[in-house]
Amino acid sequence: MNTLEYIEQHKERFLKELFELLKQPSISADPKFTKDVRKTAEMVKDNLINIGIEKSQLYETDGHPIVYGEKIIDEKLPTILIYGHYDVQPPDPLDLWESEPFNPVVRDGKIYARGACDDKGQFFMHVKAAEIMIKTNTLPCNIKFMIEGEEEVGSENLESFVKNNKNLLTADIILISDTGIIANDTPSITTGLRGLSYVEVEVTGPNRDLHSGLYGGAVANPINILCKMISSLHDENNHITIPGFYENVEIISRQERDLMAQAPFNLDKYKEELNISDVYGEDSYTTMERNSIRPTLDVNGIWGGYTGEGAKTVIASKAFAKISMRLVPNQKSDEITRLFQSHFESIAPSGVTVKVTPHHGGEAYVSPTNEKGYLAASKAMQDSFGKEPIPVRSGGSIPIVALFEKELGLKSILMGFGLDSDAIHSPNEHYGLFNFFKGIETIPLFFKYFSK
Numbered sequence: 001m002n003t004l005e006y007i008e009q010h011k012e013r014f015l016k017e018l019f020e021l022l023k024q025p026s027i028s029a030d031p032k033f034t035k036d037v038r039k040t041a042e043m044v045k046d047n048l049i050n051i052g053i054e055k056s057q058l059y060e061t062d063g064h065p066i067v068y069g070e071k072i073i074d075e076k077l078p079t080i081l082i083y084g085h086y087d088v089q090p091p092d093p094l095d096l097w098e099s100e101p102f103n104p105v106v107r108d109g110k111i112y113a114r115g116a117c118d119d120k121g122q123f124f125m126h127v128k129a130a131e132i133m134i135k136t137n138t139l140p141c142n143i144k145f146m147i148e149g150e151e152e153v154g155s156e157n158l159e160s161f162v163k164n165n166k167n168l169l170t171a172d173i174i175l176i177s178d179t180g181i182i183a184n185d186t187p188s189i190t191t192g193l194r195g196l197s198y199v200e201v202e203v204t205g206p207n208r209d210l211h212s213g214l215y216g217g218a219v220a221n222p223i224n225i226l227c228k229m230i231s232s233l234h235d236e237n238n239h240i241t242i243p244g245f246y247e248n249v250e251i252i253s254r255q256e257r258d259l260m261a262q263a264p265f266n267l268d269k270y271k272e273e274l275n276i277s278d279v280y281g282e283d284s285y286t287t288m289e290r291n292s293i294r295p296t297l298d299v300n301g302i303w304g305g306y307t308g309e310g311a312k313t314v315i316a317s318k319a320f321a322k323i324s325m326r327l328v329p330n331q332k333s334d335e336i337t338r339l340f341q342s343h344f345e346s347i348a349p350s351g352v353t354v355k356v357t358p359h360h361g362g363e364a365y366v367s368p369t370n371e372k373g374y375l376a377a378s379k380a381m382q383d384s385f386g387k388e389p390i391p392v393r394s395g396g397s398i399p400i401v402a403l404f405e406k407e408l409g410l411k412s413i414l415m416g417f418g419l420d421s422d423a424i425h426s427p428n429e430h431y432g433l434f435n436f437f438k439g440i441e442t443i444p445l446f447f448k449y450f451s452k
């Protein structure tokens, strides 16, 4: 039986099994769900054991467990290490979901649930692809699985797991489906990820909230000041003003930029999909360049003062913001965080104090397009989509990927099947049935070409 026949015969069960995983609220960020996260890890482990990855177990960490499994058929054959994450983002805001986030349903050919695309639906394709290869006796090489439960909160414990288990994790390549393709008729392979520096800032003015009439105009208002400070972080060309921020930014040649510009992109459709009348960003760069090869700084949340019903006349004592910076190759996350901190402190006017607290971060990643791993992915997609995939740098981050390279000396192939429109991290996250099954179809082809 070939892959397509196997899928056809078992697709209802594949979906049922995926739905069981999607029903679990494995929200890594929220301690209320610690038990659910663990239960999900157990289910993933059981899934691996059931398909014949007998050596599967949970590895405990200081946080959520890591699911690890392997099937070594011959030490002399190559080994493919599959990485993915079973944790998900919180589903908020709940009232914007058309169906419950943890009650998966199929609508219009798509699976709706938190984690459907990011990343349960995608790592599960690998579990099912492995099942097919094992059951049809076509597994051409060794396979290892490492599915973690803390990707959405920075993979801190996976970092130490990787550093302490280098022998366990020896492999020839890492294969990951946690990214996307351009469109269902335009396959692509992700060749780069951005790094990340994430900080929280706190601006403190007077020692208590004040009457905005009695004190207004005479003391610094932390919210006004915070807004002013934040808006000064970009200049009129939308360049970031932090001294040294661009110091190590990789310069991309005109030739490479021209090549990038050949990837299909429809600006009108982009605007229409987001219901915006225009795009916005750094001068002299295209939209696709702005969201991939250029570093950015964005406020992710901002709060302070009175936000309840009606009007309350008050000058808040404190204002807060969460700020992310997406980084490109050669920028170092720790260094950018330091540059941000000293700049932000330096621009605070007298009358307020500023505190900057760093969160998790990570480095950017690029993968070559002329090596065995990329070529195997390219041929696999060529076969399954009937079209040669386009290499694309993504704007998203999977910080652990750069760490895999540093600690294990292994490149990762980012062969994801999601779409930008899948609403990952947003209400109504979904994953196309087409994409789920196309992934399952493509993965054994990768194994075949990589093992040749």
Ligand code: BES
Residues within 6 Å of the ligand: 118, 119, 151, 152, 153, 154, 178, 179, 180, 196, 360, 394, 395, 396, 397, 398, 399
């Ligand atoms: N799978 C995403 C990253 C992604 C999605 C990359 C689509 C490329 C295309 C991952 O789960 C994620 O959300 N990463 C976070 C970073 C993490 C440290 C929270 C991100 O990019 O914001």
Ligand code: MN
Residues within 6 Å of the ligand: 085, 118, 119, 151, 178
């Ligand atoms: Mn993900």
Ligand code: MN
Residues within 6 Å of the ligand: 089, 118, 152, 424, 425
């Ligand atoms: Mn994510």
